[in-house]
Amino acid sequence: MSIDRLFSQKSKALISESREVALDLGYDYISTMHFFLADCRLGGDSSIKHFSFEDDAAFEAFYEKARIGKKLITGKNVPLTIEAEKTINEAGPVARKWRSKKVNPCHIFLTALALSSTVLYSSLEPEGEVLGRLEQFYKNLEQIPGSDKNIPRTNKWKNPISAFLDRLDGI
Numbered sequence: 001m002s003i004d005r006l007f008s009q010k011s012k013a014l015i016s017e018s019r020e021v022a023l024d025l026g027y028d029y030i031s032t033m034h035f036f037l038a039d040c041r042l043g044g045d046s047s048i049k050h051f052s053f054e055d056d057a058a059f060e061a062f063y064e065k066a067r068i069g070k071k072l073i074t075g076k077n078v079p080l081t082i083e084a085e086k087t088i089n090e091a092g093p094v095a096r097k098w099r100s101k102k103v104n105p106c107h108i109f110l111t112a113l114a115l116s117s118t119v120l121y122s123s124l125e126p127e128g129e130v131l132g133r134l135e136q137f138y139k140n141l142e143q144i145p146g147s148d149k150n151i152p153r154t155n156k157w158k159n160p161i162s163a164f165l166d167r168l169d170g171i
Contacts, residue, residue, distance in 0.1 A: 006092050008102040014038050015088075019078045026069030031081045032112040032120035037063060039105050048109055051137045083118045087111050106138045 003012065017038035022030045025037075040049035040059050053059040080088065087108060094114070095107040112120040113131040124130045 003088070006095075006103050008104045010044075010105055011091075011103050011108060013042060014105050014108065017042055022078055023072045023074065025063075025067045026072060027078075028072060028074075029079050029081050031084050032087050032118040033066065033123060035084065035087070035105075035108055035112065036120055037066060039109070046106065046138070046141050048105070048134075051134060081119070083112075083115065087115060087118060090115070109134060110138070 003015070007015070014035060015038075018030050018034040021038045021041060022028075022034040025034075027034065036048060036052075039047050040052070040063075043049060049059055053062065091103045091107045091111045094111045095101075095103045098107065098110075100107065109120070110131065112118045113124065113134060115121060
């Protein structure tokens with residue numbers, strides 16, 4: 001898959017930022033959780049951050065809990081995990097399903113949550129129906145076709161991150 005041709009500028013920025021996030025948190029690989037954290041760090045109106053966190057403090061707390069060590073500094077490539085690579089490879093068909101010519105970050109996250117083998121799925125899906133709620137979130141933001149114009153734009157969803165943080169505290 002040609003990322004240069006099929007991926008939007010926002011998706012390319014997300015993938016690039018995920019490398020920086022992984023290294024900042026002490027990882028020598030990039031997983032779907034790093035895609036998630038990178039999108040939250042980049043922000044913007046359609047960021048998954050608005051779906052997942054009540055405020056910046058909640059995001060910062062989650063980000064710091066994901067830290068496994070000191071920031072790594074390397075000029076080398078940081079490899080994608082198998083699950084992250086599969087997500088990237090399968091995001092194109094998901095974008096086409098939603099009648100998009102380019103893969104946008106929303107397609108990456110919809111793909112990651114549709115694959116039960118991803119770190120992001122295992123972190124968020126135990127809260128139940130996260131994929132459906134995320135689809136509705138993006139529809140409300142008009143990121144994917146099929147949005148109902150009568151549904152107000154809102155970020156008041158059952159927060160899947162708070163339960164995930166509770167599970168981390170128990171480890």
